[in-house]
Amino acid sequence: MKTSINQEICIGCGACVALCDAVYRLNDELGKAEVIPGADCSAAGCCKEAAESCPVGAITVEE
Numbered sequence: 001m002k003t004s005i006n007q008e009i010c011i012g013c014g015a016c017v018a019l020c021d022a023v024y025r026l027n028d029e030l031g032k033a034e035v036i037p038g039a040d041c042s043a044a045g046c047c048k049e050a051a052e053s054c055p056v057g058a059i060t061v062e063e
């Protein structure tokens with residue numbers, strides 16, 4: 001399972017980090033979320049929930 005964040009539309013609200021901090025983190029310099037390099041969505045089991053909770057639909061999760 002792969003995930004990505006469209007930083008063009010991310011507003012840095014932190015919801016994805018709150019729900020899934022094994023995979024997502026905030027980049028303080030950019031004020032945007034990013035995927036932690038090497039993070040494993042399948043193991044973390046929270047990417048879909050994070051994607052559904054993103055207020056701007058910036059998170060993509062692919063099977």
Ligand code: SF4
Nearest residue numbers: 010011013014016054
């Ligand atoms: Fe950005 Fe969406 Fe994560 Fe909020 S939930 S920080 S808008 S990717």
